Amino acid sequence: MLRFIAGKFVFMVISMFILITATFMLMNAIPGSPLQSEKATSEAVQKNLEAYYGLDKPLYVQYGTYLKNLAHGDMGISMKKKFQSVDKMIGQSFGPSLRLGIAAVITSVVVGCILGILAAMYHRRFIDNLAMIIAVIGLAIPSIVLAPVMQYFLATKLGWFEVAGLNGPMDYVLPTIALAAGPIAFIARLLRSTMIEILNADFIKTAKSKGLAGYVIVVKHALRNSLLPVVTYLGVLTAGIITGSVVVEKIFAIPGIGKHFVTSVIDRDYPLIMGITIFYAVILMVCRFLSDIAYVLVDPRMRAGGKVGK
Amino acid sequence: MSDANSNTIGKERSDELTPDMFQKLKRDEVRVDEVGRASLTAWQDIRMRLTSNKLAMLGFWIIVFMIVCCIVVPFIWPYDHFTNDLANTNQAPNAKHWFGTDDLGRDIFERVWKGAQISLFVGVIAALIDLLIGVIYGGIMGYFGGKVDEVMNRFAEILYAIPYLLVVILLLVVMEPSLTTIIVAMSITGWINMAWIVRGQIMQLKNQEYALASKSLGAGAMRIIFRHLVPNAMGPILVTLTLTIPGAIFTEAFLSFLGLGVQSPAASWGTMIDDGVGAIFNYPWRLFFPAIFLSITIFAFNVFGDGLRDAFDPKLKK
Numbered sequence: 001m002l003r004f005i006a007g008k009f010v011f012m013v014i015s016m017f018i019l020i021t022a023t024f025m026l027m028n029a030i031p032g033s034p035l036q037s038e039k040a041t042s043e044a045v046q047k048n049l050e051a052y053y054g055l056d057k058p059l060y061v062q063y064g065t066y067l068k069n070l071a072h073g074d075m076g077i078s079m080k081k082k083f084q085s086v087d088k089m090i091g092q093s094f095g096p097s098l099r100l101g102i103a104a105v106i107t108s109v110v111v112g113c114i115l116g117i118l119a120a121m122y123h124r125r126f127i128d129n130l131a132m133i134i135a136v137i138g139l140a141i142p143s144i145v146l147a148p149v150m151q152y153f154l155a156t157k158l159g160w161f162e163v164a165g166l167n168g169p170m171d172y173v174l175p176t177i178a179l180a181a182g183p184i185a186f187i188a189r190l191l192r193s194t195m196i197e198i199l200n201a202d203f204i205k206t207a208k209s210k211g212l213a214g215y216v217i218v219v220k221h222a223l224r225n226s227l228l229p230v231v232t233y234l235g236v237l238t239a240g241i242i243t244g245s246v247v248v249e250k251i252f253a254i255p256g257i258g259k260h261f262v263t264s265v266i267d268r269d270y271p272l273i274m275g276i277t278i279f280y281a282v283i284l285m286v287c288r289f290l291s292d293i294a295y296v297l298v299d300p301r302m303r304a305g306g307k308v309g310k
Numbered sequence: 311m312s313d314a315n316s317n318t319i320g321k322e323r324s325d326e327l328t329p330d331m332f333q334k335l336k337r338d339e340v341r342v343d344e345v346g347r348a349s350l351t352a353w354q355d356i357r358m359r360l361t362s363n364k365l366a367m368l369g370f371w372i373i374v375f376m377i378v379c380c381i382v383v384p385f386i387w388p389y390d391h392f393t394n395d396l397a398n399t400n401q402a403p404n405a406k407h408w409f410g411t412d413d414l415g416r417d418i419f420e421r422v423w424k425g426a427q428i429s430l431f432v433g434v435i436a437a438l439i440d441l442l443i444g445v446i447y448g449g450i451m452g453y454f455g456g457k458v459d460e461v462m463n464r465f466a467e468i469l470y471a472i473p474y475l476l477v478v479i480l481l482l483v484v485m486e487p488s489l490t491t492i493i494v495a496m497s498i499t500g501w502i503n504m505a506w507i508v509r510g511q512i513m514q515l516k517n518q519e520y521a522l523a524s525k526s527l528g529a530g531a532m533r534i535i536f537r538h539l540v541p542n543a544m545g546p547i548l549v550t551l552t553l554t555i556p557g558a559i560f561t562e563a564f565l566s567f568l569g570l571g572v573q574s575p576a577a578s579w580g581t582m583i584d585d586g587v588g589a590i591f592n593y594p595w596r597l598f599f600p601a602i603f604l605s606i607t608i609f610a611f612n613v614f615g616d617g618l619r620d621a622f623d624p625k626l627k628k
Contacts, residue, residue: 011468017474136612136613139614140537140609142605145605148590149598149601152591156590234323242473250568251587268483273480280473287473
């Protein structure tokens with residue numbers, strides 16, 4: 001168990017290191033100096049600026065400095081927004097993104113599980129078909145379509161919600177739905193297929209023959225045993241929510257990290273791109289790591305095997 | 311499947327048995343050795359299961375329709391996708407412009423089909439690259455096992471842990487945004503899933519008699535893997551291939567939506583949706599048509615892929 005977790009941890013650190021290195025090298029492979037746009041600076045000033053930012057040193061020294069600063073949480077200074085440090089910008093915009101992300105994760109898991117359970121309990125009946133139609137639609141409509149369409153009908157036409165921004169609790173509804181639709185569909189399908197299999201297992205028949213009530217069987221016996229795939233999915237879910245948040249924050253004009261990311265990529269603000277990339281990567285890898293641990297905790301049988309065919 | 315059903319053994323009949331349900335046969339009419347159902351090859355069986363799945367067939371015909379139209383429509387439609395017509399900007403759908411026009415007077419019907427070309431091209435090419443790398447890598451991993459498998463699998467795992475989207479976006483920042491860049495960027499980590507599927511299959515198959523027979527006849531590893539094992543793992547490979555396509559189509563639309571992918575005047579559904587979002591209050595059709603096309607295409611590939619999986623593996627069938 002400990003060995004498994006330690007192994008996973010080592011790989012997480014290695015992957016993170018590779019990503020940081022690759023990001024650093026890619027950003028340095030782009031021709032041109034970050035200070036080129038400074039107008040009317042003499043040769044001497046240019047030299048001084050380069051020395052100030054450490055750009056006159058060889059690449060490996062810069063790399064070393066970057067790693068050292070990164071370990072202290074210092075990600076450098078944004079090139080487009082003067083004198084703002086990248087870590088401050090990330091810190092300030094993290095709040096809205098985090099709240100939205102948590103709302104979306106909770107919604108996906110709760111709604112997805114309810115749909116999946118209902119579909120499995122009423123297998124091949126109306127509720128099952130309805131839940132699966134919702135699931136297929138949820139999978140087919142990507143966030144870049146769902147978000148503007150909801151914004152048009154529910155906010156503009158019907159006026160139920162604010163069109164953009166994230167000020168009151170009601171403002172969370174549309175972005176959360178836009179983020180959660182895909183994961184809801186995925187979780188519902190995943191849980192349904194596992195649960196149908198488990199509902200036919202012998203121990204469920206035993207529980208039934210003992211005369212337990214239907215919901216006790218489903219919640220206490222079947223659900224617990226069907227949650228395993230959902231737990232593994234949580235790591236992927238975080239990735240999906242982060243990806244989605246980039247789009248959703250752009251559409252609903254939410255001042256979060258996703259919006260900074262898009263602007264930084266379009267502005268070619270390299271320190272900011274690097275900072276957010278590394279920040280996202282750390283969150284994703286930690287979530288994946290936690291979901292791996294949760295997987296082992298839930299099912300000790302999984303300790304030995306790798307992920308085959310996954 | 312109706313004619314096959316009529317004589318399937320084990321079909322449940324709940325009613326009581328009555329004498330008139332039975333018929334006495336003369337001795338020479340009894341044919342003990344007759345098989346109740348015409349014997350089918352594996353592929354016929356799969357095709358029959360697939361064609362009897364209505365949702366999957368719907369997906370299939372939508373895909374066929376999309377492919378045919380995106381080739382034919384740009385030839386016969388009187389407008390092209392890049393010429394500006396500033397006298398006719400932002401027209402609502404009408405007899406001349408079925409889907410209306412955009413802010414530069416370009417015909418949306420034509421642009422949507424041009425977008426279909428890009429989407430389908432990206433989806434198919436990305437899936438084929440994944441297939442090529444994944445089958446070779448996964449085949450070698452699965453067949454040799456042991457240390458080779460250990461090292462190759464670790465490498466794949468590390469690569470897999472690096473978030474897909476970040477890699478794609480980073481590469482797009484460094485390289486010029488173009489279709490090639492998108493496809494290259496998607497392929498860097500896209501093949502891993504396929505490799506793991508193939509690895510799992512090969513590991514199961516490699517100890518089967520026909521593989522051992524081939525080995526004992528002196529066949530080399532590559533011959534056994536690619537002539538004998540991979541063809542027998544075709545089912546899961548095809549299913550993964552089909553289900554990779556909607557993901558790739560979505561990624562292209564997503565990147566173009568963010569302004570990192572295909573650039574105007576080329577028509578991509580993602581770029582069109584991005585334009586449409588800005589114009590949604592006054593000219594909603596500029597959003598709706600590309601949005602509907604994107605959703606329907608992803609839907610079609612997903613249900614077809616699901617149907618294919620059910621057809622290949624009836625055990626998994628709901």
